[in-house]
Amino acid sequence: MDWIDGMQKALDYIELNLTEEIDYEKAAREAYSSSYHFQRVFGILTGMTLGEYIRSRRLSLAGAELASGSIKVIDAALKYGYESPDSFAKAFKKFHGVLPSEAKGANLRSFSPLRIKLSLEGASMMNYKIEEKPELILTGFKRRFEGTPAEPREQDYNLWVSTRVNQYVLSGLAADRETCWELIKNQRDDGYDFYIAWELTAFDRENWDEVLNDPDFAARYEHVTVPAGLYLVVETERCMYPSEQYENLRRRVVNDWLPSSGYELDDRPELKKIHWFYRDGDEEYNSGRYTELWLPVVKK
Secondary structure (H helix, E strand, C coil): CHHHHHHHHHHHHHHCCCCCCCCCCHHHCCCCCCCCHHHHHHHHCCCHHHHHHHHHHHHHHHHHHHHHHCCCCCHHHHHHHCCCHHHHHHHHHHHHHCCCCCCCCCCCCCCCCCCCCCCCCCCCCCCCCEEEEEEEEEEEEEEEECCCCCCHHHHHHHHHHHHHHHHHHHHHCCCCCCEEEEEEEEECCHHHEEEECCCCCHHHHCCCHHHCHHHHHHHHEEEEECCEEEEEEEECCCCCCHHHHHHHHHHHHHHHHHCCCCEEEEECCEEEEEEECCCCCCCHHHCEEEEEEEEEEEEE
């Protein structure tokens, strides 16, 4: 119950301070966790960043006040943390579809506060491992994405589809067309870095420009060091489309296992290890495909 009570206290703190500067560290302390852990858990469970949630609540309240005629636009902008009426108007229109000056009599969006409810769910089995992983160096290419890594992951899919040449180069150098990685790091309110990567030999990494023999092409890639540490490792079932199970598995780990585990999420990269690419027409091969979730954890 401490985890449930703590999350609700954190949400209550946020709600009471929507017209003030919200201290993420203080919100996390209400939830008995570190700031990083709190923000990561929040993002996985809700599909939005903490900053997105706070902005939506503020704009929802601002819309209600402006619609009632109880406040001027410039006062609403200052009250809800915007540096200028212009920045407020831009955010307001993106959220509500109308300008703040048009709020009275308009159809506005309402975004209600989150509430933690206790419900009896699950009672299902989940196999997992806590493993001390050595340092891992991956080579890949990245994009900076908005939001939080959660469904729908259209931006991830589009990156896979549009970078086939980069993938062929890395899989060829790794001599591995069965396994690759997705890597997520630098998760903040403004988004996260998303990598598609392979594990190459030390020789290839150390002689990268010579291996590719094209400095401009070599500059597309980055060598990323994943520090050694504890990881929670969970696998999807063997099936043709393990990606369809992945996000649900990720949420289950955080919702069902993590609160009573004695661990919290750590500020190291999150990894997804993909086993066996899809082969057209090879049903037996495809039915054995699976994906590993690697979440970095530390003892509380």
